[in-house]
Amino acid sequence: MIICKSGTELSFMRKAERVDSETDHFLAEHIEPSITTGELDHLADRYIRSQGAVPSFKGYNGFPASICASVNEQLVHGFPGKRKLNKGDIIAKTRQFTMSHAIRQYIENPNRGIPEQGPRLKTGMVLAIELMVHIGSRHVGALEDNWTVVTVNVASRARNEQAVAVTTDGMDIFTKLSA
Template sequence: MILYKTDEQVELMRISALLVSETLSEIAKILRPGLQTIEIDKLANQFILDHGAVPSFYNYHGFPHHIITSVNDVVVHGFPSKETLKDGDIISVDVGVIKNEYHGDHAYTFVIGDASEEILDLVRTTKESLFVGIKEAIVGKRLGDIGFAIQNHNEKKGYGVVRDFVGHGLGKSMHEDPQVPNYGKRGSGLLLKENLVVAIEPMINLGKKDVFIEKDGWTVRTKDGKPSVHFEHDVCIKKGEALILSDYTPIELAEKNNPNLKFSA
């Protein structure tokens, strides 16, 4: 069932989404080679609690951590651990919060230290494709227009567009209808109406699109072992131009100011 939001509910969701943005910006300040990903989890959990919210992901269908940290060939759902970040790693950090009963949920991929131009181009292109898809998230378009735009932008570079995991509706539940694929046919799928809130999240592989789930039942990796990048925004369908509820601005500022990070786009 599709749940359209009132303007008041959209504003509550913006508060949740912006708290995620603030959390990701705090994470961006501390990322460095040698940092254990479990330390990122601890920081994020405390920051979220200190701001009157709770982490969405903790114990969600049994997920054992507060945030998601996906390093290199991990596409999504990576566990924070005592694994340390290395120079040249990429890490996608996905954060969710519940505040005022509504979820915020978005992600950003960071480049630790120096990385090859091949990796930087993958990060840039994936991030660009998120905004290409958001341009299609307006009243009168269809879900397939969003997916087609993201797919086309990435596949023309030869990248693999993950099919097994997709974006989703968002509200009082973290995963609401509809599913929002990062691939599709122009002019197909659900007709987009005002105040539908969705999480648009391209998951793009340097190699092929194929992935597998590890024995832990969560961690998703590329089958060919090549890196994967994940960006995500919370978006409200509007007439003429989508309303982006989350905000990359503070994240990018922290990223630029951290000498241990490579600002890719």
């Protein structure tokens, strides 16, 4: 079921995404070798609450933290904890969205989509576009926590996430910070 959001709901989502994007920038200032993902989670929790917001991940279906902190082989939903970051590590803080089927299909099989298939975009729809591309084995698995998705034998990876709303004027990218 696709739910179209009202203007008021989109306004709340826009504010929440702004806090989320600002949290990313705040955390970037603290990422350095030897900091733990648990320390980053604590900093994020304090920052989010200082903005008058509540971390949406914490407690969601039993998730124990305010952010997901995925390092290196962890694609998404990594539990923050005692893992220390090393120079050259790749860390991604994620929101609670999943990659769209259409984008996955494009990456895996470019130009092979079926025209006129799937739902039409309508005003009020919000899309979570989460790209996860890795070079190496295509095989992935989950850790015992049943949340953390990891890659097997990865040479390199890239990840990006955007929240986009369909509006009467086109698209509104919630996760884009103004200069």
